[in-house]
Amino acid sequence: MTKPKPPQDCTSMEELRLQIDRLDLDLVALLAERAGYIDRAIALKTENGWPARIPERVEEVVMNARDTAEAQGLDPDLVEMLWRQLVDWSIAREARVIREN
Numbered sequence: 001m002t003k004p005k006p007p008q009d010c011t012s013m014e015e016l017r018l019q020i021d022r023l024d025l026d027l028v029a030l031l032a033e034r035a036g037y038i039d040r041a042i043a044l045k046t047e048n049g050w051p052a053r054i055p056e057r058v059e060e061v062v063m064n065a066r067d068t069a070e071a072q073g074l075d076p077d078l079v080e081m082l083w084r085q086l087v088d089w090s091i092a093r094e095a096r097v098i099r100e101n
Contacts, residue, residue: 031086038090042097052094058087 002022011017046053062083069079 034086035090035093038093042094045094046098052091052098058091061087 002018004018007016007019010019014063042052044050047091060079065079065083066076069076
């Protein structure tokens with residue numbers, strides 16, 4: 001596994017690419033972990049008769065991501081776009097299973 005190195009300490013494109021690849025692995029692992037929580041949400045929503053989409057929660061999740069992005073110096077519009085896609089994918093996954101039950 002590649003050891004974390006700050007961007008400013010990378011002296012070649014090879015080093016930068018190794019760090020980006022390391023981060024991509026971490027991001028995919030975090031997305032897989034998040035999907036596990038979505039699976040649990042499916043079970044809880046099914047038990048409680050709740051819909052897959054709860055609009056207030058969607059907006060809360062997106063606004064939390066925007067605020068975090070802004071605090072980290074990242075473009076909040078980019079993060080909002082990505083999060084809306086992620087949330088829509090999660091809701092579609094929930095809806096398929098909830099409908100089947």
